[in-house]
Amino acid sequence: MRGRESGGGDGGGNRMSDEKGECSTKCYNMFIIETVCVAWFSLEFILRFIQARSKLDFLRGPLNIIDAMAILPYYVSLVVTEEDPALDHERPGGGKGYLDKLGLVLRILRALRILYVMRLARHSLGLQTLGLTVRRSTREFGLLLLFLCVAVTLFSPLVHLAESELTGAHDFSSIPASYWWAIISMTTVGYGDMVPRSIPGQVVALSSILSGILIMAFPATSIFHMFSRSYQELKMEHDRLFKEECAAA
Numbered sequence: 001m002r003g004r005e006s007g008g009g010d011g012g013g014n015r016m017s018d019e020k021g022e023c024s025t026k027c028y029n030m031f032i033i034e035t036v037c038v039a040w041f042s043l044e045f046i047l048r049f050i051q052a053r054s055k056l057d058f059l060r061g062p063l064n065i066i067d068a069m070a071i072l073p074y075y076v077s078l079v080v081t082e083e084d085p086a087l088d089h090e091r092p093g094g095g096k097g098y099l100d101k102l103g104l105v106l107r108i109l110r111a112l113r114i115l116y117v118m119r120l121a122r123h124s125l126g127l128q129t130l131g132l133t134v135r136r137s138t139r140e141f142g143l144l145l146l147f148l149c150v151a152v153t154l155f156s157p158l159v160h161l162a163e164s165e166l167t168g169a170h171d172f173s174s175i176p177a178s179y180w181w182a183i184i185s186m187t188t189v190g191y192g193d194m195v196p197r198s199i200p201g202q203v204v205a206l207s208s209i210l211s212g213i214l215i216m217a218f219p220a221t222s223i224f225h226m227f228s229r230s231y232q233e234l235k236m237e238h239d240r241l242f243k244e245e246c247a248a249a
Contacts, residue, residue: 038074045071062131125234132230133223140219140226147215152182155208162200171195186212 045067052058059065134141156178163172171194172178181194185208196205 034074038071041067041071125231125238128234129227129231132234133227136230137219137223137226140222144215144219147218148183148186148212151186151208151211151215152179155186155204155211156182159196159201159204159208162198162204163196166200167198171197172201182208185209186215188212188216 045064048064049055049058157175159181160172160175160178164170172181177194184191185205188209196202
């Protein structure tokens with residue numbers, strides 16, 4: 001029995017070690033790939049900073065800020081990972097809360113690595129057009145948000161009254177809970193987690209959906225024209241720069 005138990009324990013330990021070894025190997029390979037990418041991005045960022053005429057304007061650039069925010073979490077995670085074991089030994093009991101907060105900050109910084117994708121905006125005409133359109137259409141987006149908030153504030157009490165007060169349904173327990181239903185209905189998402197069952201509630205739902213379609217369609221034309229105009233401007237700018245580079249070459 002003891003031999004079987006020890007054998008079973010050894011087998012389980014081997015399986016665990018194999019799993020840990022496989023995981024550590026994958027993590028190590030991903031770490032190597034990330035290190036190479038971050039080193040390349042860091043070198044590019046430093047060279048562009050050195051060649052910039054105005055260092056302050058360079059640091060104020062939105063794309064440069066995104067580059068810095070995408071690179072810094074790697075170095076911060078290296079420092080924090082190296083200091084974690086020492087802190088764990090020095091503060092076995094009292095430092096738990098501090099280590100938890102430090103781990104949370106580290107996970108947030110690791111999540112910021114998704115900003116690597118935003119670096120494509122430097123080389124993608126479509127992403128640049130999208131960013132320029134959003135920046136130029138802030139007034140239209142503000143009006144859209146205002147109309148949506150007013151409609152949500154109107155239809156949430158109505159559906160709560162129709163469902164909870166008239167039929168006694170439990171899905172719409174309160175007016176703040178009905179806000180979620182109004183938002184996903186007016187934006188035509190419709191998860192189906194909250195559904196009106198009564199005839200008055202369905203009438204309110206139909207009205208909110210139609211109102212949402214109209215509200216979303218109002219600024220769409222203006223935003224589309226702004227997108228088209230921004231695309232034409234950026235394309236002409238890129239063509240001009242390309243011709244200048246070809247002439248210089």
